[in-house]
Amino acid sequence: MISYEKRMAWFNQARFGMFIHWGLYSLLGRGEWTMFAERIPPDEYAKLSAQFKPAKFDADSWASLAKEAGMKYLVLTTRHHDGFCLYDSKVSDFTSVKTAARRDFVAEYVKSCRKAGLKVGFYHSLLDWRFPGYFNRKKYPDSFQAMVKQLHDQVRELMTNYGKIDYLFYDGEWIPNVPMARGMEEGKGKSPEIAKLWRAKELNRMVRKFQPEIIINNRSGLDEDVDTPEQAVAASKPGRASESCMTMGDSCGWGYIKNNSNFKTTTQLIQYLVTAASGAGNYLLNIGPKPDGTIREEEVTRLKEIGKWMKVNAESIYSSERITTHNSPVGDWLGGIIGKTTAKGNNLYWHIFRWPGETASIPGIKNEVLSATVLATGQKVKIEQTTDGRLFLTGLPKEPPDQNDTVIKLKLDGKPKTINYNGIPL
Numbered sequence: 260m261i262s263y264e265k266r267m268a269w270f271n272q273a274r275f276g277m278f279i280h281w282g283l284y285s286l287l288g289r290g291e292w293t294m295f296a297e298r299i300p301p302d303e304y305a306k307l308s309a310q311f312k313p314a315k316f317d318a319d320s321w322a323s324l325a326k327e328a329g330m331k332y333l334v335l336t337t338r339h340h341d342g343f344c345l346y347d348s349k350v351s352d353f354t355s356v357k358t359a360a361r362r363d364f365v366a367e368y369v370k371s372c373r374k375a376g377l378k379v380g381f382y383h384s385l386l387d388w389r390f391p392g393y394f395n396r397k398k399y400p401d402s403f404q405a406m407v408k409q410l411h412d413q414v415r416e417l418m419t420n421y422g423k424i425d426y427l428f429y430d431g432e433w434i435p436n437v438p439m440a441r442g443m444e445e446g447k448g449k450s451p452e453i454a455k456l457w458r459a460k461e462l463n464r465m466v467r468k469f470q471p472e473i474i475i476n477n478r479s480g481l482d483e484d485v486d487t488p489e490q491a492v493a494a495s496k497p498g499r500a501s502e503s504c505m506t507m508g509d510s511c512g513w514g515y516i517k518n519n520s521n522f523k524t525t526t527q528l529i530q531y532l533v534t535a536a537s538g539a540g541n542y543l544l545n546i547g548p549k550p551d552g553t554i555r556e557e558e559v560t561r562l563k564e565i566g567k568w569m570k571v572n573a574e575s576i577y578s579s580e581r582i583t584t585h586n587s588p589v590g591d592w593l594g595g596i597i598g599k600t601t602a603k604g605n606n607l608y609w610h611i612f613r614w615p616g617e618t619a620s621i622p623g624i625k626n627e628v629l630s631a632t633v634l635a636t637g638q639k640v641k642i643e644q645t646t647d648g649r650l651f652l653t654g655l656p657k658e659p660p661d662q663n664d665t666v667i668k669l670k671l672d673g674k675p676k677t678i679n680y681n682g683i684p685l
Contacts, residue, residue: 261471267484267500269378269425270474272578273331274536275569276380278504278545279321280336280513283307283343285550291514294341294388301389304341308358316364316552318371324554326375328562329569329576334380334428334543335368337417339514342387347420350412353389369421380426381417385410385457385479386434394435396456411462418469427466428487429478432457454480476502487543492531494538497581501540505531506547507558515547515555522557525564526663530599532565532576533610533664537599539581564663572634572666575601575608582607582675593623593677598664607669608634614659619652619667623678626671633667635660640667648678 284291286307294304325333338344344354346365356363365381372379386393387409392402418424432453433439439450454460459479466473475483486493486501490510495501506512507528508519523531528544535542546558569576579601582593594600597619598611609621624644631640631652638660643651652667659665 263484266472266474269331270485270500270502270541271539273378274541274576274579275328275330275532276332276334276378276502276541276543277321277325277328277330278334278382278513278543279548280339280382280515280545281548281552282336282339282345282514283311283341284339285515285548286310288515288517288550290512290516291336291339291341291547292511293514301342305353308343308353308355308360310359311355311550312359313550313552316362316367318364318367319374321368321548321554322371322375322377324559324562325377328566329573330377330544331577332378332380332426333368333372334382334426335365336382336384337365338383338413340384340386340388340431342389344413346417348413348416350409350416365417365421369424373422378425379421379423380428381424382428382430383410383414383417384431385429386431396434407456407458411458411465414462415465415469418466418473424470424473426474426476427470428476432478432480449477449482450480452480456480474500492534492538492540492542494535494540494581497539501535501538502543503531503535503540504543504545506545507561513545513547515549522561525561525568528561529565529568529663530610530612533599533601536576536579536601537594537610539579568661568663571661572608572664574603574606575610575634575666575668578603580604582677593621595621602675605671605673605675607671607675609667609669611659611665611667614665615655617653617655617657619655620649621652622647622649623680624648624650624669624671625676625678626673628669628671630670631667632670633660633665635665648680 280291284293287293337346342353347356347363348354369379387406390402390406392399396403459481476485476487477483486495488503490505492503508522532542546554548554582602597613597615601608628642631642641653
């Protein structure tokens, strides 16, 4: 058995990944839940497969964009809740290989990830809306069991047909009329009853048999390796990996929504990434490609702008470590009102979101600060430390060198240590 620490090593170094929601629902342009939300019957929905012929699909361009953004891994929806597979499944005819496209998009995706040097992640839904047993397992018990068998068979295919897979991201673990454990709706928590119905222990045992180094998320009713909060950044307890997944636009639209006017700004996205890294967590940022396989300009522009920021500031993100004192995480408050902090080795990185002007003050650093450098410009900053643990940086420019997030690298005399003020952690 490969240890948790060894399996998680690349994941905890990566900090930034690309989530990709793409499938038949992209044709409708109203998000990946359209079949359910609009109560489209399975037979009617299946007709979309005759239209799904994405002539401009290019997995190399997806991987190239992810790499330019500074991402280290990708996670593709191999099969969403609608049951349509982007791979060659022997146990279903509802696949991209057996319908109009006649292509195994997962195979092309895996090849492109490996060529770009990126880790390979598979998203796979547990549920399938086409099975009446999912909605009423007591009335249609055979249908429910057939759905579970299909799940096990299809995950086996993914684990055995595409070489080494680095990450398996389950979703859709909830079952009607089965109580979910508290917190599961936020991507945390476990549920023995949910796990039993999906036969999750058996499923994941099989996954690890074929992929002993794989990382599995916590959405099969079991904790497994990674907590996956949605649409918010939340750190897990020390020693436990977390991955905050988020859309660029509305929270309801992971798949392509043609008219989505609520895109987050590049600044917001960078600051979410930093917030995740400050808690030693990852940020999985989603794109929803168009039906033809191309990526909309709003997403491309933001990813390229994040990439420009990462070229200068990546050292403050990759392999970021949690700063703790008195058994309490302090990363959020150590940066004060104006920003956040990340750490790595003997370096503390102060991410200033709200620029203070020519002087900045940060309390609570117990170490001696040896130097301070603005990463965006290379400017060395004057340092003054007081006996009560306050650090003053002077001679800063009046305006922020980076409008998104100006990072100041503080070189310390050892790993970051913080001061306990009057018995109250920062």
